[in-house]
Amino acid sequence: GAGVSQSPSNKVTEKGKDVELRCDPISGHTALYWYRQRLGQGLEFLIYFQGNSAPDKSGLPSDRFSAERTGESVSTLTIQRTQQEDSAVYLCASSLAGFSGNTIYFGEGSWLTVV
Amino acid sequence: DAKTTQPPSMDCAEGRAANLPCNHSTISGNEYVYWYRQIHSQGPQYIIHGLKNNETNEMASLIITEDRKSSTLILPHATLRDTAVYYCIVRLPYSGTYKYIFGTGTRLKVLA
Numbered sequence: 001g002a003g004v005s006q007s008p009s010n011k012v013t014e015k016g017k018d019v020e021l022r023c024d025p026i027s028g029h030t031a032l033y034w035y036r037q038r039l040g041q042g043l044e045f046l047i048y049f050q051g052n053s054a055p056d057k058s059g060l061p062s063d064r065f066s067a068e069r070t071g072e073s074v075s076t077l078t079i080q081r082t083q084q085e086d087s088a089v090y091l092c093a094s095s096l097a098g099f100s101g102n103t104i105y106f107g108e109g110s111w112l113t114v115v
Numbered sequence: 116d117a118k119t120t121q122p123p124s125m126d127c128a129e130g131r132a133a134n135l136p137c138n139h140s141t142i143s144g145n146e147y148v149y150w151y152r153q154i155h156s157q158g159p160q161y162i163i164h165g166l167k168n169n170e171t172n173e174m175a176s177l178i179i180t181e182d183r184k185s186s187t188l189i190l191p192h193a194t195l196r197d198t199a200v201y202y203c204i205v206r207l208p209y210s211g212t213y214k215y216i217f218g219t220g221t222r223l224k225v226l227a
Contacts, residue, residue, distance in 0.1 A: 042219055042220070043159070056214055059214075093158075101164075103164060104161075105161060106158035107158050108157055109156065109158050111156075
């Protein structure tokens with residue numbers, strides 16, 4: 001497809017389990033972003049990739065959260081030992097190189113519910 | 116640490132123009148102003164962006180003041196489907212990252 005693709009679209013997991021969320025950016029987009037949005041709240045920046053490097057990880061809330069990107073394409077956000085407060089929609093976005101004038105486009109998100 | 120200020124909510128009658136203001140008084144010369152909207156918790160949808168000149172596309176118009184300290188997004192003929200949260204965003208100056216910081220946005224309700 002032409003847009004940012006995320007999977008799974010919905011995930012219910014038990015507290016303490018690990019989860020992986022996947023993002024396929026738009027082809028040719030070298031910049032990739034992860035955001036989190038809790039119910040009724042705003043978007044929180046998590047991490048930014050330029051190519052396979054992550055120059056900005058400042059938004060990752062704890063060491064239970066990690067992300068990687070390979071082949072300047074797919075990215076995976078991993079949450080270890082999930083907690084109920086991790087319940088949120090996780091949004092991925094991509095753009096051509098991170099220059100201010102390049103628009104970022106969002107996927108539809110992965111809804112995570114920790115029970 | 117969002118760099119923009121927007122009213123928390125606005126109402127607009129269906130078929131009328133919706134004018135959504137945004138203040139970005141600390142914007143620097145090479146920073147673009149972007150507008151997105153989000154319906155429920157779907158992924159934010161890109162609407163329009165601009166640097167200095169007014170811009171128009173099939174969705175909206177963007178009016179940027181001459182001093183670039185504020186802008187207005189105009190939806191010329193609002194429909195019920197335009198009910199959403201609208202975010203005005205200025206990207207942070209490059210310091211190793213090009214992330215967007217989203218503020219709280221304006222919740223626009225289009226009324227029948």
